[in-house]
Amino acid sequence: MPADRIPSKESAPDDRSSFMDSARRTTEVEPILTVHPEPGVAKPNPILTMDGLRRSFGGLTAVDIDHLEIERGIVTALIGPNGAGKTTLFNLLTGFDRADRGSWKFDGHRVTSPSPDRLARRGMVRTFQLTKSLAKLSVLQNMLLGAPDQIGERLWAAPFRYLWRDQERINTERADELLEQFNLAHMRDEMAGTLSGGQRKLLEMARALMSDPALVMLDEPMAGVNPALAQSLLGHITQLSLSGVSVVYIVHDMDLVSGISDWVVVLAQGRVIAEGGPWKVIHDDVVIDAYLGRRRTGTAS
Amino acid sequence: MDFDIIFGNAARAAFGPEAIILALAAIGLNIHFGFTGLLNFGQVGFIMLGAYGTSVAVATFGWSLWVGIPIGLFLALALAVALGIPTLRLHAVMFAIVTIAAAEIIRILIGSTDAIGLTGGPLSVSFDAGAFFDLNPYADGPQDRYGVGTFAFTGQQMWVITVGWVLVALVSFGVFLIIRSPWGRVLKSIREDQDAARSLGKNVFSYKMQALMIGGVIGGMAGVIDAIKTSGADPNGFRPQVTFYTYTALLLGGTATYLGPVLGAILFWFLREWIESFLRQLAAEAWLPGAIADFLEGSEGIISVGMVGLALVLLMLFRPQGITGNRIEMQLDAR
Numbered sequence: 174m175p176a177d178r179i180p181s182k183e184s185a186p187d188d189r190s191s192f193m194d195s196a197r198r199t200t201e202v203e204p205i206l207t208v209h210p211e212p213g214v215a216k217p218n219p220i221l222t223m224d225g226l227r228r229s230f231g232g233l234t235a236v237d238i239d240h241l242e243i244e245r246g247i248v249t250a251l252i253g254p255n256g257a258g259k260t261t262l263f264n265l266l267t268g269f270d271r272a273d274r275g276s277w278k279f280d281g282h283r284v285t286s287p288s289p290d291r292l293a294r295r296g297m298v299r300t301f302q303l304t305k306s307l308a309k310l311s312v313l314q315n316m317l318l319g320a321p322d323q324i325g326e327r328l329w330a331a332p333f334r335y336l337w338r339d340q341e342r343i344n345t346e347r348a349d350e351l352l353e354q355f356n357l358a359h360m361r362d363e364m365a366g367t368l369s370g371g372q373r374k375l376l377e378m379a380r381a382l383m384s385d386p387a388l389v390m391l392d393e394p395m396a397g398v399n400p401a402l403a404q405s406l407l408g409h410i411t412q413l414s415l416s417g418v419s420v421v422y423i424v425h426d427m428d429l430v431s432g433i434s435d436w437v438v439v440l441a442q443g444r445v446i447a448e449g450g451p452w453k454v455i456h457d458d459v460v461i462d463a464y465l466g467r468r469r470t471g472t473a474s
Numbered sequence: 475m476d477f478d479i480i481f482g483n484a485a486r487a488a489f490g491p492e493a494i495i496l497a498l499a500a501i502g503l504n505i506h507f508g509f510t511g512l513l514n515f516g517q518v519g520f521i522m523l524g525a526y527g528t529s530v531a532v533a534t535f536g537w538s539l540w541v542g543i544p545i546g547l548f549l550a551l552a553l554a555v556a557l558g559i560p561t562l563r564l565h566a567v568m569f570a571i572v573t574i575a576a577a578e579i580i581r582i583l584i585g586s587t588d589a590i591g592l593t594g595g596p597l598s599v600s601f602d603a604g605a606f607f608d609l610n611p612y613a614d615g616p617q618d619r620y621g622v623g624t625f626a627f628t629g630q631q632m633w634v635i636t637v638g639w640v641l642v643a644l645v646s647f648g649v650f651l652i653i654r655s656p657w658g659r660v661l662k663s664i665r666e667d668q669d670a671a672r673s674l675g676k677n678v679f680s681y682k683m684q685a686l687m688i689g690g691v692i693g694g695m696a697g698v699i700d701a702i703k704t705s706g707a708d709p710n711g712f713r714p715q716v717t718f719y720t721y722t723a724l725l726l727g728g729t730a731t732y733l734g735p736v737l738g739a740i741l742f743w744f745l746r747e748w749i750e751s752f753l754r755q756l757a758a759e760a761w762l763p764g765a766i767a768d769f770l771e772g773s774e775g776i777i778s779v780g781m782v783g784l785a786l787v788l789l790m791l792f793r794p795q796g797i798t799g800n801r802i803e804m805q806l807d808a809r
Contacts, residue, residue: 269669293675305670307663309803317656318663319674325656326676328684332651341656364803384675 210449308366319383482624524697550694728796
């Protein structure tokens with residue numbers, strides 16, 4: 174990384190216009206391009222490192238990963254056919270499921286007792302395949318829930334409004350900013366249950382950002398969303414990585430991989446069968462066999 | 475038929491100690507069920523421990539009432555912890571089963587003949603609540619009545635009612651303060667989807683436990699008032715239907731609202747007593763055929779409970795949000 178880029182990087186978090194600064198994006202992505210694309214390869218600056226991670230349900234091994242690293246600051250797509258273990262892997266990593274064995278490190282620290290809330294507080298925030306908007310809370314309340322360290326969430330402080338009022342105001346400003354970005358500002362005071370499916374996806378993503386996470390894990394953000402909204406979701410994912418957040422997202426449709434992801438990991442039957450730059454992976458024979466073969470051979474022949 | 479008496483009786487029940495006890499029980503249950511989504515079907519267990527804790531401390535151990543009351547509340551709190559640690563991680567339905575069973579186990583233990591030395595067993599326990607009534611500012615002669623017609627209370631009742639409603643007001647205000655806070659928002663998020671709450675960094679178990687403890691202690695307060703009102707406690711007064719009446723009151727008034735449980739409790743007792751008095755008056759009418767009069771005679775209470783049940787069914791059909799609830803909010807359930 175060139176030394177003259179460093180000052181601009183440090184000023185970036187204060188300057189929201191740097192979202193559009195594509196020069197910065199290159200600095201983040203460049204190192205990954207030098208990584209040799211093979212399963213389990215070491216990366217220059219991993220945010221997440223898994224070792225010997227294994228989870229089986231009865232006789233079925235859902236996840237069986239020898240070694241996998243997720244690079245910091247880029248968008249990693251996790252693809253694979255149905256039943257490849259993508260969501261199970263997400264559940265393991267975010268503490269919603271327990272691994273049979275194996276370990277992983279998040280942000281340099283080994284995760285010893287994975288509980289979802291603790292991992293979330295440490296900066297690993299996820300969304301769900303089936304959107305979990307909180308229907309009977311307003312959109313704004315949904316957003317405020319995402320804010321970390323609100324002292325008013327402690328029982329002893331709860332009755333005393335003056336203790337948490339200022340924090341609430343700052344969080345509300347941040348929430349309004351994000352709602353604006355995600356085109357949800359007009360729904361601010363509506364119940365989240367009144368949102369459309371796509372708007373709920375947006376809300377869930379915006380809510381996850383309230384905590385300024387280090388790593389955002391999106392489970393099928395594009396599933397069941399109309400093409401126009403899918404494009405806007407893709408735009409948000411790109412913006413996320415521009416603002417320095419690492420993103421891992423599960424995706425089904427290969428066409429949605431190449432546009433925005435910097436790196437692609439392919440799972441099949443619980444194992445990492447390939448990883449690499451999107452262009453490389455799409456043309457990988459193993460991937461085509463395992464995943465795309467059924468769909469593409471017909472058109473190719 | 476004398477409607478003055480019917481309305482008088484109904485109003486007396488609606489503002490009397492029974493309504494206070496039910497209101498407190500429902501406020502506690504509202505924290506569990508309304509705000510946190512905990513299907514607590516053992517609210518009577520908390521009431522029972524509040525009542526028996528107070529009664530036993532005074533009657534069996536001879537301690538002051540002012541020691542007995544905190545003991546009752548502490549036991550309700552202890553039940554919340556004891557129930558919560560093993561069961562709060564369970565699925566909602568499992569939690570419902572465990573709570574109803576726990577409340578029954580406690581009732582059977584308290585009412586067993588082996589417990590006679592401690593709780594009075596099936597014989598019930600009674601104590602002297604003089605310490606409470608010594609503070610009574612109302613004149614309490616045999617002729618003193620407060621109110622009009624049949625809607626009148628004795629001086630002692632007035633004292634219980636005054637303290638009781640002040641307590642209901644204070645507790646309601648306290649609940650308002652904590653529920654409108656970010657803490658209350660986390661409770662609601664757990665009610666909506668606990669995995670979402672977890673993914674946002676909230677320790678769901680800890681919040682559920684806090685909710686269970688607060689709601690349980692408020693249930694315990696209902697028990698304390700009950701013990702003072704009757705100067706004792708009887709195991710038969712704490713059957714599972716007490717929990718169901720509490721749910722009825724809560725649903726009538728509107729779950730997850732601040733005033734719902736209080737209005738619901740008032741309405742529950744008003745309706746129940748109105749119907750019962752009405753039937754009693756009806757049974758005495760000369761024009762009524764003897765067979766029907768005989769049927770009504772003595773079963774007014776049961777019929778009135780049945781009618782309240784019917785009212786609840788109609789309510790669920792036509793106004794599922796209760797009296798104070800928000801219909802739009804209810805409909806969001808049918809996603």
